[in-house]
Amino acid sequence: MRVLVADDNPVVRAGLTALLSGREDITVVAEAADGREACEAADEHRPDVVLLDVRMPGVDGISALPHLVRIAPVMMLTYSGESQIVQEALRRGANGYLVHGEFTADELVAAVRDIKRGRPHFTPTAAGALLEQLRATAKDVGTPGLPEGLGEAISPKRLSQLQPTVGQSSSGWSDRSRFQLSAREAEIMDLIASGMNNHQIAAVCFISEKTVKNHINRIFAKLHSTSRVQAAVKWLGVA
Secondary structure (H helix, E strand, C coil): CEEEEECCCHHHHHHHHHHHHCCCCCEEEEEECCHHHHHHHHHHHCCCEEEECCCCCCCCHHHHHHHHCCCCCEEEEECCCCHHHHHHHHHCCCCEEEECCCCCHHHHHHHHHHHHCCCCEECHHHHHHHHHHHHHHCCCCCCCCCCCCHHHHCCHHHHHHCCCCCCCCCHHHHCHHHHCCCHHHHHHHHHHHCCCCHHHHHHHHCCCHHHHHHHHHHHHHHHCCCCHHHHHHHHHCCC
16 A cells, blocks of 8 residues: 655654554655645655645645545544534545544554545544534535545444544543653653754743753653654654
């Protein structure tokens, strides 16, 4: 299976590529930092599945969706769980929507395989947004604008299965308390995972760079990591 990973955060891209490339049946054929690069890479490499972030500079994921879905099934993989964004992504043809922190590494791999087979996947936040849309705009499963095959997946008989595999055991990865980070350390780890350097983190947190470094040393020890990438992929739940 050939996969394209599109995310503006190089740490997230590196983590996803490492995770997926470690599976015998999956190859990451290209990476992209924005929607324009994703469309160009999809045209060139013709992937089987596209993993797409929402918020990216230049052309964002939502804007790139109409082009990408003509080439391969697209699964949104993002921090953005706002109801309107989820609904717009589905309206534009996304086959699934996963929110970081709500799935395990194995669940992500299973979702990628299922997306290729045409089986939609949603984590709890996205599933809730979809259910909200259904309740507000439709009384039957044939809601116009939803991706082909999605009506069957969300029929009343299957609403209890709306979060297949992904999300059913999500509490394991979403419960970051096992790392035993303090509130400040967790805040800094989130900033590291977002791609910020020490100078930027210091400015955001109103602390010195030396203090940032001290926090990072403690974070690495607690996450049993030796680099920012390694720590971030553990924190994001993709390793």
